Amino acid sequence: MDLPLERTVTDPVAGGLDADFTAGRGEFTLRLQLAVSPGRTVALLGPNGAGKSTALRVLTGLLRPYGGHVRLDGVLLEGGPVHLPPERRPVGVVWQDYRLFPNLSALDNVAFGLRTRGADKGASRERAAFWLDRMGLTEHAKKKPAALSGGQAQRVALARALAPEPKLLLLDEPLAALDARTRLDVRTNLRRHLAEFGGATVLVTHDPLDAMVLATDVVVLEDGRAVQRGPVAEVARRPQTDYVARLVGLNLYRGKADDGGVRLADGTFISAPIADLGAVAGDDVMVAFPPAAVSVFTHRPVGSPRNVFAARITDMELHAGSVRLHLRGSLDVLADVTAGAVADLGLIPGREVWATVKATETSVYPA
Amino acid sequence: MTTDTAYVGAGSADRAVRPPRPPRERSGIPPILLLPALIGLSFLLLPMIGLLVRAPWTTLDDELRDPLVREALKLSLYTATMSTLISLVLGVPIAVVLAQGRFRGRGLIRALVTVPLVLPPVVGGVALLTALGRKGVVGERIYDWTGYSLPFTTNAVIVAETFVAMPFLIIAVEGALRGADTRFTEAAATLGATRWYTFRRVTLPQVMPGVAAGAVLCWARALGEFGATVTFAGSLEGKTMVMPSAVYRTLERGDPNAAIVLSLVLMGVSILVLASLRERWISPSSAR
Numbered sequence: 053m054d055l056p057l058e059r060t061v062t063d064p065v066a067g068g069l070d071a072d073f074t075a076g077r078g079e080f081t082l083r084l085q086l087a088v089s090p091g092r093t094v095a096l097l098g099p100n101g102a103g104k105s106t107a108l109r110v111l112t113g114l115l116r117p118y119g120g121h122v123r124l125d126g127v128l129l130e131g132g133p134v135h136l137p138p139e140r141r142p143v144g145v146v147w148q149d150y151r152l153f154p155n156l157s158a159l160d161n162v163a164f165g166l167r168t169r170g171a172d173k174g175a176s177r178e179r180a181a182f183w184l185d186r187m188g189l190t191e192h193a194k195k196k197p198a199a200l201s202g203g204q205a206q207r208v209a210l211a212r213a214l215a216p217e218p219k220l221l222l223l224d225e226p227l228a229a230l231d232a233r234t235r236l237d238v239r240t241n242l243r244r245h246l247a248e249f250g251g252a253t254v255l256v257t258h259d260p261l262d263a264m265v266l267a268t269d270v271v272v273l274e275d276g277r278a279v280q281r282g283p284v285a286e287v288a289r290r291p292q293t294d295y296v297a298r299l300v301g302l303n304l305y306r307g308k309a310d311d312g313g314v315r316l317a318d319g320t321f322i323s324a325p326i327a328d329l330g331a332v333a334g335d336d337v338m339v340a341f342p343p344a345a346v347s348v349f350t351h352r353p354v355g356s357p358r359n360v361f362a363a364r365i366t367d368m369e370l371h372a373g374s375v376r377l378h379l380r381g382s383l384d385v386l387a388d389v390t391a392g393a394v395a396d397l398g399l400i401p402g403r404e405v406w407a408t409v410k411a412t413e414t415s416v417y418p419a
Numbered sequence: 420m421t422t423d424t425a426y427v428g429a430g431s432a433d434r435a436v437r438p439p440r441p442p443r444e445r446s447g448i449p450p451i452l453l454l455p456a457l458i459g460l461s462f463l464l465l466p467m468i469g470l471l472v473r474a475p476w477t478t479l480d481d482e483l484r485d486p487l488v489r490e491a492l493k494l495s496l497y498t499a500t501m502s503t504l505i506s507l508v509l510g511v512p513i514a515v516v517l518a519q520g521r522f523r524g525r526g527l528i529r530a531l532v533t534v535p536l537v538l539p540p541v542v543g544g545v546a547l548l549t550a551l552g553r554k555g556v557v558g559e560r561i562y563d564w565t566g567y568s569l570p571f572t573t574n575a576v577i578v579a580e581t582f583v584a585m586p587f588l589i590i591a592v593e594g595a596l597r598g599a600d601t602r603f604t605e606a607a608a609t610l611g612a613t614r615w616y617t618f619r620r621v622t623l624p625q626v627m628p629g630v631a632a633g634a635v636l637c638w639a640r641a642l643g644e645f646g647a648t649v650t651f652a653g654s655l656e657g658k659t660m661v662m663p664s665a666v667y668r669t670l671e672r673g674d675p676n677a678a679i680v681l682s683l684v685l686m687g688v689s690i691l692v693l694a695s696l697r698e699r700w701i702s703p704s705s706a707r
Contacts, residue, residue: 164612
């Protein structure tokens with residue numbers, strides 16, 4: 053297709069992460085090229101077994117690759133005879149299961165990475181207290197991890213990873229262990245801290261929504277290979293394989309909370325279950341719905357209280373069992389319809405149609 | 420529809436369909452084994468009951484004040500504690516090497532470490548004499564250079580007890596280390612911790628219950644040590660005569676009351692140890 057597979061986000065960068073390696077365990081082999089500029093977040097997106105955790109272990113130094121190199125801010129961490137052990141890499145990790153030390157308080161967990169780098173007890177605790185304060189956890193500083201909620205533990209883990217000021221931050225499925233409600237809070241919190249973090253970030257996730265909300269670029273992994281890479285919006289709109297289409301197919305918009313829905317910058321209104329979020333009118337939010345939730349009509353549907361958008365079909369792609377329509381209009385929408393519907397309705401590029409989405413099919417997130 | 424009909428047909432319509440009460444589970448013990456089991460149990464319990472029955476309860480206080488008993492008690496507590504400390508300092512590192520080392524011959528080392536567990540203690544005493552005695556392989560050198568002779572001193576008691584008891588600690592700590600979670604070790608490494616720092620602040624706190632259990636076992640074994648101690652250190656009152664030796668001596672001298680009192684103390688300690696370890700060692704459901 054039109055995007056060369058190994059290019060988009062891989063131009064040589066002065067700082068940040070520059071990795072190109074082959075690694076594996078047993079039968080499995082991962083071949084990955086990855087470049088992340090300082091201040092950017094790249095999501096490694098893929099299902100279980102795609103090679104995400106192998107990539108993570110190589111970047112941390114816990115697993116030696118078969119070959120290739122890993123460079124961070126121009127310093128060679130891995131390559132040829134060079135193998136910098138994990139404890140000497142300026143890399144912070146937020147583990148999926150947090151891995152907070154159970155015998156240490158939240159404060160001492162955060163202080164851990166400062167003490168190992170030579171700070172004395174008082175100074176490192178002071179610094180750790182500052183980080184806990186940034187996470188809004190000051191009152192929980194003395195608690196042991198077992199006494200923290202999932203969301204609190206996640207924030208302690210983030211503070212612990214950020215406190216030593218790493219040059220590379222690795223997030224391993226940062227939201228996977230949380231329930232739906234906590235997920236919203238934590239995702240918002242993560243977004244804020246990633247925006248303030250000056251280093252490169254690699255986010256490992258199987259959840260396309262996490263990738264889209266948290267990352268600037270995405271690399272889709274499948275069976276140890278990168279099958280597509282590019283800016284998040286680009287990959288979502290132009291999936292190059294059926295697999296990527298299924299994985300990242302998502303309509304995602306940014307706007308402000310309004311009465312009963314979300315108001316986009318151009319004035320378009322999407323009715324959505326905004327009340328569930330507890331957002332106040334004017335809050336920045338994101339609204340998302342899958343292409344399969346979009347219905348397409350050739351005549352304006354009447355009498356149903358849902359989102360209706362006039363649009364023109366600009367493109368059509370066949371994906372395993374369904375046809376993905378690219379619609380352009382008051383709202384740019386991806387819609388998955390059956391091949392039968394395409395034939396019955398005579399859908400062809402250039403045709404004017406109405407796209408509808410039920411408010412209940414949409415999800416709203418804090419932005 | 421059809422399923423409803425099937426239900427009505429199968430059971431009565433007016434009563435809730437309930438599965439029949441399962442028959443009481445038959446115990447699987449063949450009756451012929453019950454008698455020997457009973458005899459065996461009495462055999463195990465009877466000596467302890469005998470000890471309790473014959474104990475001089477009225478004069479217990481005086482017996483405990485007997486200088487020989489008091490000296491033996493003091494010496495036993497001191498030597499058992501010292502040998503436990505030495506076992507901790509030397510045994511924990513051995514456990515780490517066995518649990519985390521990746522080298523050939525690890526199985527052989529583990530086998531050698533556990534030999535003192537099955538070796539008759541008196542053989543251990545003889546072995547210690549041949550190694551550390553005044554004419555021993557190493558002991559002779561030490562004597563030639565420094566004039567120091569280890570056997571038949573209080574230190575010899577500690578050495579003998581350590582030789583016999585340390586394997587208990589090693590096995591317990593190694594087990595705990597094997598069960599320890601390496602995820603935390605990895606997390607510590609990515610936070611800049613050296614292996615030594617990780618061991619002190621992450622691994623050791625995690626295996627502390629195992630270390631404590633091992634230390635208690637080790638201490639109890641050292642406290643009860645007789646064979647190796649008597650062979651290597653003798654039985655000199657106030658110097659090397661620990662409680663088990665004192666039990667033997669007092670019995671020999673025709674003073675069963677003192678022997679019974681000392682035995683009671685040792686039995687009490689054993690029961691305490693058992694109680695403190697019950698969660699780890701006794702209950703089959705929590706055995707790991």
